[in-house]
Amino acid sequence: MSDFDSGDELFDGVDADELMTPQKRPSVSKRKLGSEVDNNTPRPKRQAGEFGDEAVVRSAEKLNAFPDNVYDKPNHATVAARMRIAQDLLTQTFGYAAFRHEQAGAIERLLAGENALTMFPTGAGKSLCYQIPAIAFEQIDLDCGSRAPGEHGISIVVSPLIALMKDQVDALRRRKLPADVIDSTKTWEQLQDTYSGLREGKIRLIYCAPERLNNEGFVQTMQHVRGGVRLLAVDEAHCVSEWGHSFRPEYLKVARFAEEVKAERVVCLTATATPKVTQDICNSFKIQSEGVFRTPIYRPNLNLHVRAVKTKEEKHPLIFQFLSDNPGATLVYVTLQQQAVEMAADLRKEGFQAEAFHAGLKVETKTEIQDRFLAGKIRIVVATIAFGMGIDKPDIRNIIHFDMSSTIEEYCQQIGRAGRDGKTSNCMFYICPEDWYMRENFARGDLPSKKSLQELITDIFSPENASKPVGDTFKKSHHVQSRDFDIRTSPLATIYAALELQFGLIRAITPEYSEYKFEATPLYYGRAKTERSPEGKALYAGAVKKSTLHHIDLNQIVTRTGIMRVDLVRKLNELNDTGAIKLRAGGIEHKYRILRRLPRSAKEREALVDKLHEDLSRREQDALDRTRQVEDIMTGDKCLALALAEHFGMGLPGRRPKCGHCTHCLTGRRTVMPPRPTKRVDVVGIKRILAACDVRDDPRFLARIAFGIKSPRVTKLKMDKHQVFMSLADHDFESLLKEFTKACDAATA
Secondary structure (H helix, E strand, C coil), X not given: CCCCCCCHHHCCCCCHHHHCCCCCCCCCCCCCCCCCCXXXXXXXXXXXXXXXXXXXXXXCCECCCCCCCCCCCCCHHHHHHHHHHHHHHHHHXXXXXXXXXXXXXXXXXXXXXXXXXXXXXXXXXXXXXXXXXXHHHHHHHHHHCCCCCCCCCEEEEXXXXXXXXXXXXXXXXXXXXXXXXXXXXXXXXXXXXXXXXXXXXXXXXXXXXXXXXXXXXXXXXXXXXXXXXXXXXXXXHHHXXXXXXXXXHHHHHHHHXXXXXXXXXXXXXXXXXXXXXXXXXXXXXXXXXXXXXECCXXXXXXXXXXXXXXXXXXXXXXXXXXXXXXXXXXXXXXXXXXXXXXXXXXXXXCCCCEEEECCCCCHHHHHHHHHHHHCCCCCEEEECCXXXXXXXXXXXXXXXXXXXXXXXXXXXXXXXXXXXXXXXXXEEEEECCCHHHHHHHHHXXXXXXXXXXXXXXXXXXXXXXXXXXXXXXXXXXXXXXXXHHCCCHHXXXXXXXXXXXXXXXXXXXXXXXXXXXXXXXHHHHHHHHHCCCHHHHHHHHHCEEECCEEEECHHHHHHHHCCCHHHXXXXXHHHHHCCCEEEEEEEEEEEEEECCCCCCCHHHHHHHHHHHHHHHHHXXXXXXXXXXXXXXXXXXXXXXXXXXXXXXXXXCHHHCCCCCCCHHHHHCCCCCCCCCCCCCCCHHHHHHHHHHCCCCXXXXXXXXXXXXXXXXXXXXXXXXXXXXXXXXXXXXXXXXXXXXXXXXXXXXX
């Protein structure tokens, strides 16, 4: 089923008190996540790890003591005892002889009840930093007699990667470790098993997506779960920061969730974070600088190469030659799905063993390609960014970037997948002036026009919604709003997150489906005759058959019978899971609770629109600037390895000025980008677009057509199929916007 009904029914209508046992719940730290830092007593700095002084950043700060917590003020003997338990788990359960990088330091800090941030390269074992503490708590509790059996609490892992969550849970279960995941694919019976495990204190690790934190029932359950939340792990933590390379609005709510469930400690995990992003994460989760654990980004076995050409066509023969000269497993990164397909086909024509991988493939196809690549049966995978997360293949010898990466962080994550066996690997980055167009296309598509934003805010805070009292709720379809107001779903989510977290007007709660349909099986009609439950009778009576499917109007049934919606949905899931029907649900409606009086006047809404548009405009410029950083580093007059390290606030080992094996070091000169040709505004082209499209209320919409940027309105009017679409893609976007603004102003004058 879905994230919004089948999965969430586990927590709707549950009496949270049932999750508690008569025993007294152990006290959690007196220090909340937002507590003050006592700077009066200095705390000794940690020693740098095996990677040198650049590996760890620490300061001499003193944390509050909280004596009611068994994890407070550990002495050397206590620390040693806890780490022996962690070491035993590492060796006996996970099969590793010793901790790597800064794993031991991060785990020691978490077992002492403090928050931490780990920044380890991809594949360096970040997951052990929360898996080992989550399992170790029980043994530590029993050793010191602080908690009774079953009162050891849970650890929650928030991750945006559903496939990785499932893989980790499967791996933990194979080791007989009590882990589970809450996602949209679970059956009702499976969710009941999860609920039972939480109630009985049998689960130690539970994984969920950040969107799950909008579910009120889930939050309430975690607030009262037996033994409390011992640890909250925030995977891909850079998503918290608006300065990060993959900001996700839902991640902004994770810190609030940590407060709400009174998580005893938090660990944030990421592979890459600039100093600015690091500070954002630390501020969000109250992590002191001595709680930051990181390893150098420099990898001495990676040779970083850059090659500038005039056109994309010139890249193809260079790639063919590079692959002939450099054998071994290879990833070729492109931007678009069609590029992956075409490049893989071109490579096969040249005699290379290659397959395309992108998000549009069927799950079974993607799994097969991954498995064959891991097994060495495919040499080359041509992929979008959809490939690579969680792929732990130690002998990848080459990484090729056909297109310019959107950020330095993205580039570093991708080259980090090469040479994990420590052997020499080559990373080739091809760059040309045309690359900038594609990145600008992505960046420019997310900023809505001010007119679109005004219409959206007017719709959200309609007279009907604005007149509702604080505490009441309203529902909106993001799909409909995206279509009607020409705003992509990503910036739409950012707008709603701002209304929730920045302005404090609303709060997202459990979404609902607006449409339910089902196909009846032979079992359905037999069940209909013998059904005794009020919910079942109401559903059978209310089902209207249209063609081959039965349609259910839940709101109508609720109004007519008074039966709770949650009970009707539960019954539908039961009928689906027992084979009586094949259920289909759609039309997701996002639901919001009103936190304070909503804007009612035009003046109030206008002020809100101005602030939101200013923030979104800044985000657009930030995206362009981050891509410009990629070009600047690749074509700069500095050792590539050093430039990358400095981007993340580090340097090379021994403060060396250069690595000695990148393109800049080997050639002794910078890579020069061929000049971009200057283009005068094509007045005839502008007039052609104005003749093809009669829209005059939004100059940005017309500029998107000219530049070749799709948006909901562009697609709705089928302008992306018109010959004028992308006809002025070689122009400067700002110059196009200026010309179409003039045309729209003239038309409305």
